[in-house]
Amino acid sequence: MAIRDRALPLIRFACMACVAIATAGHPARAADVRPYVPASDAVVLEHLPSLRDPRVRAFDQLRRQRASTPRDPKLAVELARAYLDYGRATGDARYLGRAQAVVAPLLAKQPPPIDALLVEATLLQSRHQFAESRRVLQALLLRDPDNTDGWLTLSAVALVQGDMATAQRACAHLLMQSDALVAAGCIAAKDTVTGHARAALQVLDAVLPQAEGAPAAERAWIHGLRADAARTLGHSIGADQAFRDALALTPGDNYLVADYADFLLDQDRAREALALTAGGAQSDTTFLRQVLAETALGLPQASKDAAAMAARFADLERRGDQRLYAREAARFALHVLHDPRQALQLAQADWAFQRAPEDARVFLDAALASGRAEAATPVLDFVAATALEDPAVRAAAKRATAQIAPPAGRAR
Amino acid sequence: MNPRSRWLLGVLVALVLGWAQRADAHKESDAYLTLHTDPARPHVLHGQLDLALRDIAFVLDIDRNQDGALTWGEVKASRGMIERYGLAGIAIRGDGLACETHPTGQAIDEHNDGAYDVVFFDAVCDKEIPNRLTVAYTLFRDIDPYHRGIVTIHAGQRTTGAVLGPTTPNATLDLRTPDRWSQFKSFTVDGIWHIWTGPDHLLFILSLLLPAVLYRANSPEGLRVAAADPGIPRDTGWVPVPRLGRSMLELIKVISGFTVSHSATLTLSVLGYVDLPSRFVESGIALSILLAAANNVVPVVTRRAWVVAFAFGLIHGLGFASALAGLSLPPAAMAVSLGGFSLGVELGQESIVLPFLPLAFLMRRTRFYQVGVVRIGSMLIMAVAMLWFVQRAFDLTVPGTTYLTPG
Numbered sequence: 001m002a003i004r005d006r007a008l009p010l011i012r013f014a015c016m017a018c019v020a021i022a023t024a025g026h027p028a029r030a031a032d033v034r035p036y037v038p039a040s041d042a043v044v045l046e047h048l049p050s051l052r053d054p055r056v057r058a059f060d061q062l063r064r065q066r067a068s069t070p071r072d073p074k075l076a077v078e079l080a081r082a083y084l085d086y087g088r089a090t091g092d093a094r095y096l097g098r099a100q101a102v103v104a105p106l107l108a109k110q111p112p113p114i115d116a117l118l119v120e121a122t123l124l125q126s127r128h129q130f131a132e133s134r135r136v137l138q139a140l141l142l143r144d145p146d147n148t149d150g151w152l153t154l155s156a157v158a159l160v161q162g163d164m165a166t167a168q169r170a171c172a173h174l175l176m177q178s179d180a181l182v183a184a185g186c187i188a189a190k191d192t193v194t195g196h197a198r199a200a201l202q203v204l205d206a207v208l209p210q211a212e213g214a215p216a217a218e219r220a221w222i223h224g225l226r227a228d229a230a231r232t233l234g235h236s237i238g239a240d241q242a243f244r245d246a247l248a249l250t251p252g253d254n255y256l257v258a259d260y261a262d263f264l265l266d267q268d269r270a271r272e273a274l275a276l277t278a279g280g281a282q283s284d285t286t287f288l289r290q291v292l293a294e295t296a297l298g299l300p301q302a303s304k305d306a307a308a309m310a311a312r313f314a315d316l317e318r319r320g321d322q323r324l325y326a327r328e329a330a331r332f333a334l335h336v337l338h339d340p341r342q343a344l345q346l347a348q349a350d351w352a353f354q355r356a357p358e359d360a361r362v363f364l365d366a367a368l369a370s371g372r373a374e375a376a377t378p379v380l381d382f383v384a385a386t387a388l389e390d391p392a393v394r395a396a397a398k399r400a401t402a403q404i405a406p407p408a409g410r411a412r
Numbered sequence: 413m414n415p416r417s418r419w420l421l422g423v424l425v426a427l428v429l430g431w432a433q434r435a436d437a438h439k440e441s442d443a444y445l446t447l448h449t450d451p452a453r454p455h456v457l458h459g460q461l462d463l464a465l466r467d468i469a470f471v472l473d474i475d476r477n478q479d480g481a482l483t484w485g486e487v488k489a490s491r492g493m494i495e496r497y498g499l500a501g502i503a504i505r506g507d508g509l510a511c512e513t514h515p516t517g518q519a520i521d522e523h524n525d526g527a528y529d530v531v532f533f534d535a536v537c538d539k540e541i542p543n544r545l546t547v548a549y550t551l552f553r554d555i556d557p558y559h560r561g562i563v564t565i566h567a568g569q570r571t572t573g574a575v576l577g578p579t580t581p582n583a584t585l586d587l588r589t590p591d592r593w594s595q596f597k598s599f600t601v602d603g604i605w606h607i608w609t610g611p612d613h614l615l616f617i618l619s620l621l622l623p624a625v626l627y628r629a630n631s632p633e634g635l636r637v638a639a640a641d642p643g644i645p646r647d648t649g650w651v652p653v654p655r656l657g658r659s660m661l662e663l664i665k666v667i668s669g670f671t672v673s674h675s676a677t678l679t680l681s682v683l684g685y686v687d688l689p690s691r692f693v694e695s696g697i698a699l700s701i702l703l704a705a706a707n708n709v710v711p712v713v714t715r716r717a718w719v720v721a722f723a724f725g726l727i728h729g730l731g732f733a734s735a736l737a738g739l740s741l742p743p744a745a746m747a748v749s750l751g752g753f754s755l756g757v758e759l760g761q762e763s764i765v766l767p768f769l770p771l772a773f774l775m776r777r778t779r780f781y782q783v784g785v786v787r788i789g790s791m792l793i794m795a796v797a798m799l800w801f802v803q804r805a806f807d808l809t810v811p812g813t814t815y816l817t818p819g
Contacts, residue, residue, distance in 0.1 A: 035460070035519035035530040041485030045520060045527040046465040050480040093440045094466065097556030104557065127558075284439065311524045316439050319560045320575050 055086050066102075076102050077115040084119060088126060091254035091283025096126055114144050118153070125157055128324040130353060133157050146177055155186050162355025164194055164386055181207050181214065181222070188225050193357060195387025197232040204229060220249035224256060231263055232357075232389050239263060254283050261289035262358075266392060270296040284312050288328050295336050306336050326350035330362045340369035348375070355382060357390040364396035373403035380404075439525055441467050441559040443551055445502060447535070449567040449587065454598075457511065457535040457545075461498050462521050462528040468494055471555060484520065487529055491518050495531050501551030502561075504535045506542025507749070509736065511535040538602065538735065543595060543745070547583045549576035595745060596752040603756015604763070606735050612697055612800065613728060615793050617761055619704035620666050620721055621768060622786045625659045625776040626650040628711060648783055649711075652776040659773055662717065667761060669722035675754045677729030682736050682750060691804060693730040698800035700724035705797060708790035732757060 038045065049056045059082035066075050080099040087095030100123055106116035117140040124133035137154045141147060155170035171186040184207040191200035204226045211219045227242035243260040250256060257276060264273035274293040277286045291309045294302035313329055316322050322329065327350045334343035343366035350359055360379045367376035376397075382388070383397050444462040465482050469475055474490040475482055487494075495515040504511040517532035545565060552559040561576040567587040574583030607613055627634035629646040637651045638644055644651055653659050680686040704720065707713055713720055736753065775781040802808055 035462075035521045035532075037519050038484035041483060041488065043484045044481045045484055045487060046469075046482040048466060048469050048475055048480045048482060051478065052480070093558075094470075094556065097440055097558035098470070100557050101555050308524065312439065315442065315524050318562055318575065319439065319442055321439070 058082055073106055073113055080119045089253055091285055096123055118149050121153055130157050130161050160356055181210055185225055192229045192232055195389050197229045197389050201229040216249040220246045234391050258285045258289055292335055327359055334366050340366050344370050357393050361393045364400055373400040376400050441556050443561050445561055445563045447565045455537045459533045459535055461531040463498050465527050465529055494529055498531045503548040505546040506537035507544055509538045511537035545585045545587055549581050553578055592748050596748050599749045599752030600756040603753040604760040607757055607760025616701045619793055623708055624663045625653055625772045650782045656773050665718040666721045669718035670725040671758050673722045673725030674729030677726045678732045679750050681730050681733035695801055695805035696727040697731050698797050698804055701797035702794055705790040705793040708786055
């Protein structure tokens with residue numbers, strides 16, 4: 001039902017995009033593509049994942065091996081992980097489906113291998129199917145109660161859903177059975193969004209020396225968590241440094257780039273955000289930040305890129321995946337299309353399954369911008385219950401509360 | 413920490429921060445399938461299949477020099493391979509009857525997530541002007557369950573769309589409100605074509621038809637003719653019938669017997685009550701031709717040729733049914749379609765029989781007809797039927813005979 005309700009605004013995005021294109025005088029694309037014959041054989045049409053990239057070479061080789069031993073379950077899981085990692089790091093969602101295809105035969109077994117269930121849970125989580133991911137994780141942990149990865153993933157999923165109690169419980173399991181770095185990271189992530197950002201930062205700083213010998217991805221994880229905690233506390237210099245530390249370890253990581261860009265936008269450093277996101281093969285996430293930066297700077301290319309972004313949303317909608325990207329769509333509607341009513345509708349759809357600080361923020365901003373602060377009551381209740389410290393969320397929540405409780409209260 | 417969680421932490425850089433809920437980027441894989449009906453050619457649909465180069469490159473070796481930069485030259489060189497792969501993943505049906513796809517061109521399309529190879533094709537349907545169009549989509553299913561086929565069908569003023577994937581692999585569009593009369597007509601045309609283009613049914617009819625202007629010399633009727641005209645030559649084993657009316661009557665009986673039985677088995681088969689392996693049916697048809705022609709050379713059944721026609725018609729009906737395999741319509745439309753098709757088969761036969769009969773009647777006294785046409789002709793038919801029988805029953809291909817193989 002909710003999905004159907006959401007369809008309309010996004011269709012209107014597409015229409016606005018058409019108008020934007022028409023008025024800006026740019027060649028029409030997207031809905032109205034025309035097949036053509038390239039001028040010469042030498043024209044490069046597409047850049048494929050390059051074999052120069054070690055990650056590509058790795059899954060390419062695994063794929064070859066699997067072709068000769070298709071029934072080896074260990075190899076299948078390894079290949080699926082390689083696809084999944086690559087897809088997540090680059091933002092190329094095609095690799096999620098490819099990973100899914102590789103584990104599907106294993107999942108059909110009775111009982112499915114634990115490793116395959118873990119890949120499946122991570123895939124579902126990557127596709128924002130949190131409830132489904134949780135079901136898989138619960139089945140996994142029932143069979144293997146000491147599975148570190150299972151608990152870690154469960155805590156992450158629960159956190160996204162705003163289920164702090166489950167996140168906490170999952171971290172507690174880690175505390176009992178794995179090394180301090182993993183447990184500390186788990187707890188810090190939860191503390192950052194439950195009013196204990198200062199404690200989180202202290203814990204992370206304390207385990208930092210221990211992370212020295214760890215792989216780059218793990219160190220980047222810890223630095224990313226530090227950046228988030230520092231940002232939440234309003235320590236912008238510390239946050240900035242932590243983001244840079246994380247990005248130095250995993251350059252170009254899709255999530256890190258998007259998060260750092262959001263931070264820069266919040267700091268009125270749109271020009272730096274643009275430099276960070278513009279150019280190269282772009283994921284939708286990165287591109288949205290680029291469009292937001294261009295819009296904030298009032299650059300001439302903003303309207304053309306906004307139209308392209310709208311076309312991407314229209315593509316998502318066409319394949320029936322629009323619900324999964326409701327938060328991005330809400331931000332786009334609010335800050336680029338300047339349509340707070342649509343933004344609010346989208347934010348409400350988003351809130352039904354995602355409750356991270358960013359979801360709270362776009363919901364509150366959209367409610368305030370459309371003069372319907374009372375619509376944000378569920379968010380205000382959530383912020384109060386979880387003691388969320390995020391400064392932007394706090395500020396918006398304060399304004400919304402003031403609008404709901406009118407001056408009459410103060411006059412007394 | 414075990415190696416597993418080391419892997420996972422790579423993933424979790426994104427997760428624990430709550431970054432995971434962010435949009436995952438480049439959308440997942442889509443392909444676009446568009447179909448247009450053509451008012452000038454009612455049994456043809458013009459199709460366009462857009463396949464992402466990145467998807468094609470994942471399954472086919474189109475990056476010939478493996479440098480990661482896909483050029484138009486490389487895509488062009490792989491055209492045949494891409495067309496085979498792409499068209500194998502879609503099945504188009506008109507009223508449940510398969511449409512054959514033939515590639516007609518290649519181009520490039522730019523979508524929001526990159527360059528796509530365009531496969532232009534025509535879908536030629538057995539069924540003229542189908543009422544209902546069905547698209548079954550299985551492309552990329554084995555390598556990416558999140559892949560979707562975005563299907564758009566344009567039929568005159570009507571347009572419909574569907575998003576196809578593993579859970580909903582089929583899309584259906586009613587091209588027009590079923591109009592019984594035009595449906596009947598279109599199936600009648602199909603029936604006529606089925607006879608005209610199917611040499612095996614024609615040869616069977618012909619085998620029964622050849623002796624229709626003659627009596628066997630030693631049959632009671634033949635003896636009577638010989639008694640009335642003692643000078644008549646009887647060494648060919650045949651004597652001419654005295655009047656055209658006689659031949660007509662015989663012919664009507666033969667054709668009617670054939671029609672009644674093949675209509676019955678056609679209906680039973682299309683409705684799914686009878687289902688024999690096609691190898692059995694097809695070799696049975698070849699055998700029926702062989703026997704019918706042999707009977708003209710070495711008489712076994714000398715009377716009641718219509719009984720033979722009726723008996724063998726049963727198996728020919730099952731053969732006709734293969735042309736309608738998969739036909740799925742509501743009951744009333746089904747009755748109209750089957751009726752139309754049977755009538756078409758009948759008309760197709762008549763259109764051959766009626767011009768033939770007067771000609772045969774005029775020539776019936778000649779040795780050329782009695783020996784050249786009936787005897788030698790039947791022997792030739794036997795030879796062809798024997799060939800078909802061997803091919804169909806034993807699944808053999810006899811070299812140099814493909815032009816004789818019915819479509």
